[in-house]
Amino acid sequence: MSDDIDATRRLLAISCADALELMTDFLEGALSHADVERMHAHLAGCEACKVYLDQLRATIRIVGETGPAVTLPLDPDRVEGLAELFRSEQYD
Amino acid sequence: MSEAIAGGDTGVDRELAGRLAGGDEAAFRELVREHDAGLRRMARMYVADDVADDVVQDTWITVIRGIDRFEGRSTLKTWVYGILVNIARRCAQREGRTVPFAAAGDANGPWRGTVDPERLDHPGLGRGYWPAAPTWARDPARAAVDNETRAVVLRAISALAPAQREVVTLRDIEGWSGPEVCEVLGISDVNQRTLLHRARVAVRAALEDYFDE
Numbered sequence: 533m534s535d536d537i538d539a540t541r542r543l544l545a546i547s548c549a550d551a552l553e554l555m556t557d558f559l560e561g562a563l564s565h566a567d568v569e570r571m572h573a574h575l576a577g578c579e580a581c582k583v584y585l586d587q588l589r590a591t592i593r594i595v596g597e598t599g600p601a602v603t604l605p606l607d608p609d610r611v612e613g614l615a616e617l618f619r620s621e622q623y624d
Numbered sequence: 625m626s627e628a629i630a631g632g633d634t635g636v637d638r639e640l641a642g643r644l645a646g647g648d649e650a651a652f653r654e655l656v657r658e659h660d661a662g663l664r665r666m667a668r669m670y671v672a673d674d675v676a677d678d679v680v681q682d683t684w685i686t687v688i689r690g691i692d693r694f695e696g697r698s699t700l701k702t703w704v705y706g707i708l709v710n711i712a713r714r715c716a717q718r719e720g721r722t723v724p725f726a727a728a729g730d731a732n733g734p735w736r737g738t739v740d741p742e743r744l745d746h747p748g749l750g751r752g753y754w755p756a757a758p759t760w761a762r763d764p765a766r767a768a769v770d771n772e773t774r775a776v777v778l779r780a781i782s783a784l785a786p787a788q789r790e791v792v793t794l795r796d797i798e799g800w801s802g803p804e805v806c807e808v809l810g811i812s813d814v815n816q817r818t819l820l821h822r823a824r825v826a827v828r829a830a831l832e833d834y835f836d837e
Contacts, residue, residue, distance in 0.1 A: 536748075537748055537749060537750075540748075540749060541749060544753075547744075547752035547753055548739075548744055548752060548753045548754045549737060549738075549739070549741070549744050549751075549752040549753075550752070552737070552738035552739055553737070553738055553821075555738070555821070556817055556820055556821035556824060557817055557821070560802065560817055560820075562813070562817055578754070579757050580754030580756065580757040580758060581754065582757075583757040583758055583759055584739070584758055586765065587758070587760070587764060587828055587831070587832070588824060588825075588828055590764040590765055590767075590831075591764075591824055591827050591828040591831055592796055592824065594764065594767070594769055594773060594777060594831065595777055595781075595792070595796040595797060595824075595827060596796055596797065596799070597769040598769055598773070598774045598777040598778065598797065599774075599797065600665050600793075600797055600798070601665075601778050601781075601782075602665060602668065603661075604661045604664045604665060605661070606657060606660060606661055610656075610660060611653060611656055611657065611660070614652075614656050614660075614681075614684050615649055615652065615653055615656070617684065617685065617688065618647075618649055618652045618688055619649060621685075621688045621689060622647045
């Protein structure tokens with residue numbers, strides 16, 4: 533039984549706790565080649581971490597689609613005011 | 625032209641900066657149209673809404689007066705936003721507000737782990753391993769972002785430590801690249817990724833509560 537556990541641990545390369553800490557770096561392409569290999573080995577054998585990684589990807593997509601808390605339409609008066617400022621600065 | 629401005633090609637940016645320095649008002653208007661709304665949103669991360677537009681105004685004045693000093697080492701976009709961040713942080717300090725100084729960073733603050741260690745305890749493999757997949761009752765993969773989901777996300781982001789909020793807003797809402805964020809906020813790439821990870825993990829946890837209820 534404990535041989536099975538050791539074999540499974542070896543197959544997974546790293547613990548789930550370690551894999552979870554590396555997930556953003558994994559998505560960012562910031563891991564070393566060795567760590568990428570470990571992540572692939574872990575994800576191949578760990579459905580739970582695959583689910584978590586998919587949830588992280590979904591989170592990124594949802595945050596992106598959420599958009600800014602406030603939308604500030606471009607105010608034509610502001611553009612005119614700033615353009616005037618630009619003109620006035622040219623003669624200083 | 626707007627694509628060229630947004631694109632961040634420093635050769636194009638140097639050419640545009642040259643036109644600005646030469647007093648080309650059309651080029652300036654284009655720059656304002658491209659970035660004014662984003663600058664106003666950014667300023668609101670640091671100062672009260674009613675002060676934010678003054679900060680942006682000061683930024684534009686500094687841009688106009690300092691365009692001669694733009695050397696093309698950064699993109700025009702990161703140069704302009706960098707000016708805004710400096711002005712906004714000084715202004716926020718004067719107002720006694722908590723400044724999201726990613727540079728001072730809470731990236732090294734206390735961290736219990738991406739997932740609460742209590743949840744990682746497999747009956748056979750032991751601590752550090754999931755006992756079961758953290759599946760949610762509702763699948764988020766295809767979930768449309770309705771108003772309720774949006775509210776959950778915005779609430780989670782506003783509850784973040786300021787430096788995390790700053791980084792996740794720029795990266796995942798405004799769509800900036802990692803190097804752009806590092807340059808404008810003056811933080812290392814490692815620090816940026818740590819802050820981003822912690823922020824995303826917190827937002828994911830809020831979505832878990834929502835999608836798994």
